[in-house]
Amino acid sequence: xxxxxxxxxxxxxxxxxxxxxxxxxxxxxxxxxxxxxxxxxxxxxxxxxxxxxxxxxxxxxxxxxxxxxxxxxxxxxxxxxxxxxxxxxxxxxxxxxxxxxxxxxxxxxxxxxxxxxxxxxxxxxxxxxxxxxxxxxxxxxxxxxxxxxxxxxxxxxxxxxxxxxxxxxxxxxxxxxxxxxxxxxxxxxxxxxxxxxxxxxxxxxxxxxxxxxxxxxxxxxxxxxxxxxxxxxxxxxxxxxxxxxxxxxxxxxxxxxxxxxxxxxxxxxxxxxxxxxxxxxxxxxxxxxxxxxxxxxxxxxxxxxxxxxxxxxxxxxxxxxxxxxxxxxxxxxxxxxxxxxxxxxxxxxxxxxxxxxxxxxxxxxxxxxxxxxxxxxxxxxxxxxxxxxxxxxxxxx
Numbered sequence: 584x585x586x587x588x589x590x591x592x593x594x595x596x597x598x599x600x601x602x603x604x605x606x607x608x609x610x611x612x613x614x615x616x617x618x619x620x621x622x623x624x625x626x627x628x629x630x631x632x633x634x635x636x637x638x639x640x641x642x643x644x645x646x647x648x649x650x651x652x653x654x655x656x657x658x659x660x661x662x663x664x665x666x667x668x669x670x671x672x673x674x675x676x677x678x679x680x681x682x683x684x685x686x687x688x689x690x691x692x693x694x695x696x697x698x699x700x701x702x703x704x705x706x707x708x709x710x711x712x713x714x715x716x717x718x719x720x721x722x723x724x725x726x727x728x729x730x731x732x733x734x735x736x737x738x739x740x741x742x743x744x745x746x747x748x749x750x751x752x753x754x755x756x757x758x759x760x761x762x763x764x765x766x767x768x769x770x771x772x773x774x775x776x777x778x779x780x781x782x783x784x785x786x787x788x789x790x791x792x793x794x795x796x797x798x799x800x801x802x803x804x805x806x807x808x809x810x811x812x813x814x815x816x817x818x819x820x821x822x823x824x825x826x827x828x829x830x831x832x833x834x835x836x837x838x839x840x841x842x843x844x845x846x847x848x849x850x851x852x853x854x855x856x857x858x859x860x861x862x863x864x865x866x867x868x869x870x871x872x873x874x875x876x877x878x879x880x881x882x883x884x885x886x887x888x889x890x891x892x893x894x895x896x897x898x899x900x901x902x903x904x905x906x907x908x909x910x911x912x913x914x915x916x917x918x919x920x921x922x923x924x925x926x927x928x929x930x931x932x933x934x935x936x937x938x939x940x941x942x943x944x945x946x947x948x949x950x951x952x953x954x955x956x957x958x959x960x961x962x963x964x965x966x967x968x969x970x971x972x973x974x975x976x977x978x979x980x
Contacts, residue, residue: 659693659694659695660690660693660694660695660886660890661694661695661696661697662694662695662696662697662720662721662882663696663697663698663699663704663718663719663720663721664678664683664696664697664698664699664719664720664721664722665699665703665704665705665710665713665714665718665719665721665722665723666678666698666699666700666701666722666723667701667702667705667706667707667710667723667725668700668701668723669700669701670700670701671852672848672849672852673784673848673852673908673909673912674723674781674783674848674874675700677781677901677904677905677908678698678723678781678876679698679700681901681904681905681908682779682876682897682898682901683696683698685897685900685901686893686894686897688897689893689894689896689897689900690889690890690893690894690897691893693889693890693893694890694893694894696721699719704718704719705718705719705722707725707728708728710722710723710724711724711728711729711732711733711773711775712773714773714774714775714877714878714879715773715774715775715879716774717879717881717882719879720878720879720882721778721876721877721878721879722876722877723874723875723876723877724775724875724876724877725872725874725875726872726873726875727740727808727809727872730809730810731958732769732772732773733769733770734769734954734955734958734959734960734963735763735765735766735768735769735955735960735963735966736766736769736872736873736875737809737811737872737951737955738951738955738966738967738970739871739872739873739970740809740810740811740812740871740872740951741811741944741947741948741951741967741970742871742970742971742974743815743868743871743938743939743944744867744868744869744935744938744939745867745868745869745871745974745978746869746977746978747785747866747867747869748906748909748910749781749782749905749906749909749910750903750906751977751980752782752869752873753780753782753902753905753906754977755973755974755977756780756873757780758973759969759970759973760777762969762973763966763969763970765960765962765966770875770877770880771880774879774880774881775877775878775879775880776877776878776880776883777875777876777877778876778877778878778883778894778895778898779876779897779898779901779902780873780874780875780876780902781873781874781876781902781905782869782870782873782874782909783846783847783848783849783870783872783874784846784847784848784849784870784909784912784913784916785846785847785864785865785866785867785868785869785870785913786812786844786845786846786847786868786869786870787844787845787846787847787850787862787863787864787868788800788805788842788843788844788862788863788864789835789842789843789845789850789855789856789858789859789860789861789862790803790841790842790859790861790862790863791835791838791840791841791842791858791859791861792841792861793861793926794842794861794862794863794926794928795863795928796931796934797819797820797930797934797937797938798820800816800819800820800821800841800842801819801820801821802820802821802822803821803822803841803842804821804822804824804839804840804841804842805821805822805823805824805840805841805842805843805844806823806824806825806826806831806834806840806842806843806844807823807843807844808828808844808845808846811947811951812844813825814947815938815940816844818937818938818940818943819934819937819938819940821842824839824840826839826840826843828853831843831845831853831855832853832854832855832857832858835855835858835859836858842859843855843859846870847864847870847913847916848912848916850862851916851919851920856920856925857923860920860923860924860925860926861925861926861928862920862925862926862927862928863927863928863929863930864917864927864928864929864930865929865930865935866913867930867935868930868935868938876898878894948967951963951967952964952967
């Protein structure tokens, strides 16, 4: 493989833009655009005439490819990683600077991961199929974008209050995967396996007007990330509005929305707090849906045993280290908001109880079971019961 790559690279250096555009053009795009294909397929039948000088350089390239191939490790493994979020956020920087290098370190340099960000390879709605089909080998999947395919994962949304630290969160998630087969089965059906799990910071509220208690959201138009958060907003008196994530900033700026509920890090990274600088936060309102970093299952199973073990060790190390990142990022964002002059208030104990609304929550959970069963999760009731027991156990520790 290294020899083939070197050979192709040599040709590309000689015949610029004949075979491929500059790599920067590819990486910089959100996806492979139609104009790229049409531009280059028009020359598909063109003859490539080499001068004597070009032929010489081609020969040099061929020799270099053989030498490089001979010098390369025959056991080297190159994998592609795809993420729909851009670099610069809490999670993406952690993946880039900690987890991916840890994979190389644990494998003694045998595994190299090429990373693609901001949807350059696959968008958030394409990633699950893209991983299963092998377009990318590893990638970040947000289960909330797949309400039918990953319906069992949506059970976490029915627990509005949760652990205040990532160490307890990952304990809950890992036990859930070990003890509730439906979670892993959903991914296995699309040829994927959870490799490393992170989470968003707790849910936070950003309002265009004064925001001290949930009384202030009554009658206002609020955006939430999915069906169940919208139901919670409705329970505290807000008018729930479904607005695509990418349109939220503009909706706040133009007055289409009065406020938005989002994970604290996502809110700050996308500058929603700039458009809505009145913020309400609490560590107890965990952003319950896990952020899954999955691997193509068949690809993983075909890797040598030592490579598989190295990737699993790297995931374990990363999940431990993410706990510090999670804690630090919460304080950094709050301090940054205060420095910018935003108003940041803590959610009161009474409002936390209003948000959880235990009576209404039982009805929501019953609704979830019925809906999950209707889309094929026959043991939805058992899944709910098991997650409820795990959640209770973790919260009591």
